[in-house]
Amino acid sequence: MEEKDVHDKLETSFRKVFNNNSLAIERSMTANDIEKWDSLTHMLLISEIEDSFEIRFKLKELNKMKNVGDMIDMIITKL
Amino acid sequence: MVFTSFNFLIFFPLVLALYWLTPARYRYITLLVASCYFYINIKPVFVFLILGISVIAWVLALLVSKTENEKKKKALFILNIAALLLPLFFFKYFGAINNTLAALLAENNLRWPLPEIRYLLPVGISFYTFMALGYAIDVYNEDIEPEKNPALVSVFISFFPLILSGPIERAGNMLPQFRKAQSPNYDMIVKGMRLILWGYFMKLVVADRLGIYVDSIYNHIPEHNGTSILFASILYPFQLYADLGGYSLIAIGCSNALGFNIVPNFNKPFFAPSMAEFWRRWHMSLITWLTDYVYTPLSFLFRKLKIWGIVIALLFTFLLSGIWHGASLAFVAWGLLQGIFLSIEALLNKKKAAFEKRHNLDRKSWYLTAGIIITFILFASSMVFSRAGSLDVALTAYRKIFTEPGKLFIGSPSTIIYFTCSLLILLLKDFIDEFYPEKFKMFEHQSSLVRIASVSMVIILILLIGVFDSSQFIYFQF
Numbered sequence: 001m002e003e004k005d006v007h008d009k010l011e012t013s014f015r016k017v018f019n020n021n022s023l024a025i026e027r028s029m030t031a032n033d034i035e036k037w038d039s040l041t042h043m044l045l046i047s048e049i050e051d052s053f054e055i056r057f058k059l060k061e062l063n064k065m066k067n068v069g070d071m072i073d074m075i076i077t078k079l
Numbered sequence: 080m081v082f083t084s085f086n087f088l089i090f091f092p093l094v095l096a097l098y099w100l101t102p103a104r105y106r107y108i109t110l111l112v113a114s115c116y117f118y119i120n121i122k123p124v125f126v127f128l129i130l131g132i133s134v135i136a137w138v139l140a141l142l143v144s145k146t147e148n149e150k151k152k153k154a155l156f157i158l159n160i161a162a163l164l165l166p167l168f169f170f171k172y173f174g175a176i177n178n179t180l181a182a183l184l185a186e187n188n189l190r191w192p193l194p195e196i197r198y199l200l201p202v203g204i205s206f207y208t209f210m211a212l213g214y215a216i217d218v219y220n221e222d223i224e225p226e227k228n229p230a231l232v233s234v235f236i237s238f239f240p241l242i243l244s245g246p247i248e249r250a251g252n253m254l255p256q257f258r259k260a261q262s263p264n265y266d267m268i269v270k271g272m273r274l275i276l277w278g279y280f281m282k283l284v285v286a287d288r289l290g291i292y293v294d295s296i297y298n299h300i301p302e303h304n305g306t307s308i309l310f311a312s313i314l315y316p317f318q319l320y321a322d323l324g325g326y327s328l329i330a331i332g333c334s335n336a337l338g339f340n341i342v343p344n345f346n347k348p349f350f351a352p353s354m355a356e357f358w359r360r361w362h363m364s365l366i367t368w369l370t371d372y373v374y375t376p377l378s379f380l381f382r383k384l385k386i387w388g389i390v391i392a393l394l395f396t397f398l399l400s401g402i403w404h405g406a407s408l409a410f411v412a413w414g415l416l417q418g419i420f421l422s423i424e425a426l427l428n429k430k431k432a433a434f435e436k437r438h439n440l441d442r443k444s445w446y447l448t449a450g451i452i453i454t455f456i457l458f459a460s461s462m463v464f465s466r467a468g469s470l471d472v473a474l475t476a477y478r479k480i481f482t483e484p485g486k487l488f489i490g491s492p493s494t495i496i497y498f499t500c501s502l503l504i505l506l507l508k509d510f511i512d513e514f515y516p517e518k519f520k521m522f523e524h525q526s527s528l529v530r531i532a533s534v535s536m537v538i539i540l541i542l543l544i545g546v547f548d549s550s551q552f553i554y555f556q557f
Contacts, residue, residue: 043379
């Protein structure tokens, strides 16, 4: 899967979790840039990404994803 | 030695001068000696406990990082966590568990052979244990490198401004600051002194004045009517904020003056419009610690349960927070209530957001005000359990609030006048910082005249209204 495809599919997960159909994600985005992205919604997002891409994260890997770009890179390593 | 003692007013300027006079590469040694001296002044024998915890944290973190075999690594990590938790468990919970077991067995006519055991709780043990645990977990998770110098680990765990009640710092933020030789920074020293001054105002003027009234009610619940108990219950969250918030500002201010950046502990909590937002503003260093090391692993474990996994993680995390605050059912109730409030908010989150969007409520000031008031009522209601200290007293307080109205207890009118004025000043400052951050600056005003007048006014208020014969900070008991 190309990075563009991962980005688009990830964007769908973000839109679903944050209930916002116009949400556009960028690599540099962090929790500060997206409304309602907090410790509660973060785990819902992780679970949604796992189901959507059919992958599994490890707890240690969560700390390494500091922004959307890190998330995309981590997903690509698991596909 | 505590921040409000006369000794500290001599100790801190001396340490500050010695610290900056020490050659840069040895400054951490000055800090370690000063921290040990600070703690020895409270209870000499417990300095060995801190040094013991530091050695355990240092050795086992190094061993964990050098071990290649995953199973051995995990076993060493668990040993590290158990060894660090053992003193906290022993001093804080052993007596309570022993007494509970003895009482249960006595009910069944069985004798518990161990006598009642009461240990003096080493002040700050919960805080430095949490800092040591954070270091052990971060090294295990490979978020930070283990520190080879045992003195640096010791100074991180025993750093005197933070040792008694936090803020609970992380090794990832502190160790690089201890390693790197700091240079004296005039702006940081001035910033630190301002925080110290405001911290003393919060503690000596607001918290201790409020404390006189709250204690007079809560220490004699059977003698007071529901109206007075309700009034004291409304005041107690403000007292606790001024007490721990004031302590935190003095701790952060002292650290700033020594050249260290420390995480904030409070952020105008009484202007939070929801419980979730409140807990992002109240005792922030404890909550982020619990979020990172308890809530996140738990919610990750239960993530397939979706929102219910979040609810389980929230309930357990705040239950643990309650037990951390005290080994009694009252603190269990307090912790569970926080977990329940946050869980309900999490469950209603999507519906609430849709409702707000539909009615365009986000920016309506009346809606924000209503949220702020409801959040305060929920928090103050839960704090009845925490202040009462036992479930029986808390339930009596609640029964009286709902069934025994009466004339408000005044006591000394001057106390009420003083705490009302000082609380209004504190809340007004928080209000301005929250809603008009660029306006009405006092300590950071461009005009030196305004700055000097502001500092002088606060000093005069402390000297005139401050309580100087008060007890210690509330959080020393935790």
